[in-house]
Amino acid sequence: MPKAYEPQNYEDAIYSAWEESGFFNPDHLEGEPFSVMMPPPNVTGVLHLGHALENSLMDIMIRYQRMCGKKTLLVPGTDHAAVATQARVEKNLVKEGHPHPREEFGREKLLEMIRAYAEQSKGTILTQIRKMGTSADWSRLAYTFDEARSKAVTEVFVKMYQDGLIYRGHRVVNWSVKGQSTCSDDELVYVDRPAKLYTFKYSSDFPFTIATTRPETKLGDTAVAVHPSDERYQKYLGQTFEVNFCGVSLKLRVIADEGVDPLFGTGALGVTPAHSGVDFEMYEKQKALGEEIALIEVIGTDGHMTTQTGERYEGLSVEEAREKVVACLKEQGLLVSEEEIEQSVGSSDRFGDVVEAIPLTQWFVAVNKEIPGRGKTLKELMKEAVTVGHQGDPEKKVRITPERFEKSYYSWIDHLRDWCISRQIWWGHRIPVWYRGEEVFCGKENPEGDGWTQDPDTLDTWFSSGLWTFSTLGWPEQTNDFRTFYPTTWMQMGYEILFFWMARMILMSTYVLDEIPFKDVYIHGMLRDKDGQKFSKSLGNGIDPIEVVNKYGADALRFSLIAGVSPGNDAKFYEEKVEAGQHLVNKLWNISRFVLTSVENVQAVASVKPQTAADQWILSRFSEVVEKMTLNMKNYEFSAAGELLRDFTWNDFADWYLEIAKGQRQTDKEKTDAILLFILERLLVLWHPFMPFVTEEIWKQFETDTMMIIHPWVTDLPSVEEGENKFTFVQDCIVAIRNLRAQYKVEPAKFIEAVIVHKDKALFLREQEALIKQLARINILKIEESAEQPEGSVSTIVGDVKIFVPLAGLVDGEKEKAKLEKERQEVEQYLASLEQKLSNRDFLSKAPEQVVESLKEKKKEAEKKLNTIIEQINFL
């Protein structure tokens, strides 16, 4: 074995061997099903660190469960990411000198280009997932836009259409002028920008002023809304004013609406039904009351003013129109004030431009409509699955870790409005609806007969993502996979897609299958850079996980991503962390190297007999580790599990026991070696989910088969027989001597001469002299049967043996004395506080026994320590 572990030399070969073994595929596994669907990365480029984190989490979980004997399935996949991908390709084309890709290439050609880009990007991504060591079943690879998944999309669309849950409606939606497409409310990113708030009058004879940041939209105002109880405007309610607003005649009715804040501005709000979601709602309310107000579109889908605005404004851009209106208001003296404010505006996540509210005919999913035959709305289904369980069945409850995200999920659902699912881009699932004159056809197959035209729009990408947990299992076919693995067992995702994705998966699954999509969701936080900034292209602080893997190895990266991180909280990523991971991997490698190269006969050891106190200690500690790790994994405490293993591996096993073992071997090599092999092999098993590559490589020294399948050692306590423990006394002496040396600040490098004196044990000690020398790194000066304490020495007692250590070689006496005095004070204080507690009746009567007991123990220890300190001070 080489001195240092160099991951590059092993990882690819190991991954290939895993793939060839076939164990990524659950068809070759027995046991209870355990399924995880990989959140499909967008085919818009390459993986980033967030994906690396997700892959680490999923793979730790899957490998652990597989070793526990579960029939594990991790389905890998990618997402066609409709808008995101098309936007990316168009952006690239614009850069390459094609300013209007859609016009220039047309639907088919552009689609072909996007497809080519997506395929290339997909290839890169899948390679990257392999690089992380992810044990996904590649034979079940899925893609949201492949044939099987598209079939599921159509199936669901038609079902929803037939149930009346999908409908076509004309209403105000978010429109990206740049992208020439709608986007859903969730896809908006709110950005703060400075704006001007104009307070004005529509005309000189209009009775009150209103405020706006968008004067140009006021050309489409058809009402003025005030709060129903606002006394100032009572007398105007219901009246209609005809005004000439900067050259456009408007009819404005004064209406009442609860939503108007009477304290804001003048308490009166200009209503523009066509260009504001809120105003549109008021418009609908009025309509419902039978008091319809007009709806005038003044901004077109091209972002310019429509013919409705008359010759004066038609064709102007929004900005130009605004200037013109403001200029006109100023000129006519209608502008009361102009104020600089900070405004939060919704902009398109993908295209980046500020969206316009425009009334359009679009497809929607009705979330507040009762589902035929179910007596519930989609919204209710979505909520129920998380609160009490689907259909009130606690067995069908989605459990979210950490719990606090449930709350934000509920509040999101409460605010949820009908979901606009149609997009005017081309890259995506085409809406399965055809038109012929007045006829409308919605079906899984093309309609029969001539003259049908398919709806040109495509579906929101989250529509297909919502089906992911079951479309990946071959639904709508009633596949074996579907029966075996549904609902899926576990899911992990970042909190930023809780609403986008988790909510929609719950919606789709409960509606379509009458079943929850998964039992458990683990929410992780976002990775940020060293300064706490998000990783983003625009900041240029992105890190390619593959570069990190190439430099430090996948195991090191995996460990660095999960260590010191808690669920749902953001974590900072920096190279030093990966370095620490690399050191750990290397440590494990070197521990193995030491054991495997120094042991006579490398073989699996089924059971061991501890011979010494050290043996006993390390074995019981190891049992404890197995036990704790089982608990940690059950609670998804990956970080705690990893750190537990690290501490045992490094501090207990490597630094402590290995050193002891070196000495013990001089007396009983065979038995010590057995324990080393015993622990090492089992330790590899525990490590494997976290560091699959390095453990697998070391494992080859023990076994010929891969270690990735069933291993009872993951959870079973090691089998340890009752041992003879004949070295206990020697061990105790060694510990005592080491302690003594530490207490007196003797430099550990210097070999100190110790005198061990006793009656009965003298003979035995002489036999063990070599061992003690080695272990405690001391010289034994003499072993005597009568005890005369030598001049200038200190002593400690082990059982019925007294050990003297000469004080020669001690550091500065006065300084030591001062330190000891200080220490004595501290211990005395501590002791006093303990005594006080222990004499407190309230405490004794109310505290649990264990606590009182442990306190008594501590008191004893403290007293002992105090005595030692006093003894030391007296000597100095």
Add this chain to the structure above:
RNA sequence: GGGUGCUUAGCUCAGUUGGUUAGAGCGUCUCGUUUACACCGAGAAGGCCAGGGGUUCGAAUCCCUUAGCACCCACCA
């Protein structure tokens, strides 16, 4: 405006239902070691757990409150 999270060692963060001198990694300092590992070992320094109040025998942990930071949601026109 509503909500959530965070504030713990120089830095990055753990701390499971309250349980008794508060932990890790990195960094710093001292000493040592080069036949498992300098990607090493033995030690040390460093914390009124953001401030204040309360509940309790006992609080980093529960409650109230103040401040700062971050994020999410919402129709301040």
